[in-house]
Amino acid sequence: MKLLILGGTAFLGRATAEEAVRRGFDVTTFNRGQTGPDVAGVEALRGDRDRDDDLAQLTGRSFDGVVDTCGFVPRVVGKSARLLAGSGAHYAYVSSISAVASWPANPALDGEEGRPCPSDAGLDDGDYGVLKAGCERAVTEVFGDRSTIVRAGLILGPHENVGRLTWWLRRMERGGEVLAPGVPHRPMQLIDARDIARFMLDSIERGTPGTFNVTGRAGNATMGSWLADAAAAVGSDVRLTWVDDDFLVGQDVEPWTDLPLWMPPGQDGDHAWHAETAAAQRAGLTTRPVSETVRDTWAWMAATGLRSDDPDGRFRNNGIAPAREEQLLEAWRAR
Ligand SMILES: NC(=O)c1ccc[n+]([C@@H]2O[C@H](COP(=O)([O-])OP(=O)(O)OC[C@H]3O[C@@H](n4cnc5c(N)ncnc54)[C@H](OP(=O)(O)O)[C@@H]3O)[C@@H](O)[C@H]2O)c1
Known part of the structure; x- marks a missing residue:
């Protein structure tokens, strides 16, 4: 498996890179080199995902999977999604339960709509949850059923940043x-970054399509x-x-x-x-104590x-x- 991680040096991305290396994947990480040391065994590319000339390093590369842990602005996420559309990859995007339109006024059920936000929104077009929903759309518009949207709950674990x-x-x-x-x-409901990492890599290996609340059981x-x-x-x-x-x-x-x-x-x-996790569990999510x-x-x-x-x-x-x-x-x- 050839895996690209957009991010990969801090917390969830780091856990994902470590798990992927452990599984024997061929791992490439893409980041600016500011936040943390590279995980041993990865190919580390340096670049800012908001800069076209930096992203150009990924042009023409083929990957089986992309994990995107550092997408916060729909316009920026859309750029890398389009660039990687022809790479052959299944795209796992790390969103948040904050993207769910009805939450926290109501429980975050499986299959809920994201907050209203266009897929080309910019940094100033909404708060964190609104923009995460726009990022989800930026990914699914390009990757459709070749994407797994991970609406993460509260993440804990080693390397918490x-x-x-x-x-x-x-x-x-x-x-x-x-x-x-x-x-x-x-x-x-709490979840370990390492359990989200396993879920994302399993989803890529199986090609699991859909949007999931990924957190600990209620x-x-x-x-x-x-x-x-x-x-x-x-x-x-x-x-x-x-x-x-x-x-x-x-x-x-x-x-x-x-x-x-x-x-x-x-x-x-x-x-x-109060987030429903049944769909994620059916898709293989397991969580440690x-x-x-x-x-x-x-x-x-x-x-x-x-x-x-x-x-x-x-x-x-x-x-x-x-x-x-x-x-x-x-x-x-x-x-
Ligand atoms: N913490 C929680 O409880 C929680 C809950 C729900 C959802 N989430 C989501 O989970 C994700 C957590 O991510 P993480 O920090 O753990 O991931 P990470 O992949 O471990 O760290 C962030 C990575 O992104 C890179 N990066 C940042 N800006 C970049 C840019 N412009 N271009 C290229 N690379 C860039 C950083 O490296 P450089 O700075 O060196 O570029 C770093 O490698 C986020 O998407 C967050 O919204 C978190």
Whole structure:
């Protein structure tokens, strides 16, 4: 199998490149060489997918599969799709559940329409989810049944480059009383990048057509279960204090980012963890236990020494400062 990965050096693309090399595929990655080291064993092409002269390196090449992990602008995605149309490839495009028109006001069911967005939209023509839907169209208009659209849910695992689980794991390492947001039994859906990678490569090998919600089964974790997994992985002495959703909202704690993965009910939160995955499972998606993802992520952080370089320990925009957490816990006790 000859595989092209647009991207391939950070997180999901990296996991895909590693899995493809492991399967013995002949792997080419295409990226600007800014984000991370190349995976050993790949042919690494350097270029910006938004530049025609860079993309020209791919002209006339033949591939059995393309995995596109870094498409955010329909016009740009359409350009590479058209250029690769004659390559003979099956195209797997990494979209997001955010592309689903009815979500998060309603559950993201299988077969839902994407948000309205033309396939030639530019960067300023919509938000992340709108543009992802336009990118899906840019791919399917060219590749039709030779495409697999992967509407990914919340992705975790080694090499995570967002700062979600990585923040929580370093927080657990610090130990002591930890502010746990919301309620422990709230069902969530989490997926490991390595499981999405396997699904995409299987889909390419089998030529699976269609659009799939690709995430963990409903309730494959709860806030309580994966925080417990995180504490166990790190082996620190922590005490979780569960603090009400409403209280945190009242204290202007920012859902999703201040306390990563926390999404209180109401508005966007009611169906945040409600994506149907039956179609993906029928097409072969299998997912590992979240506890394994958490353990492996910690092992990777420990091996690489990954830490935040922010004085307050935040990873990118994720996490809260220790002083703010203490102040919230004090206010919670005094209420
Ligand atoms: N994280 C989540 O929970 C989540 C949830 C749903 C969906 N998703 C989707 O999953 C994907 C995650 O991607 P990832 O970061 O893990 O993929 P990745 O392939 O591991 O990393 C992104 C790659 O794209 C390359 N790249 C970026 N801009 C480029 C450009 N203009 N031209 C050529 N290469 C470019 C980067 O390298 P250079 O910078 O060196 O070029 C890097 O290799 C995204 O599409 C995201 O929307 C994520």
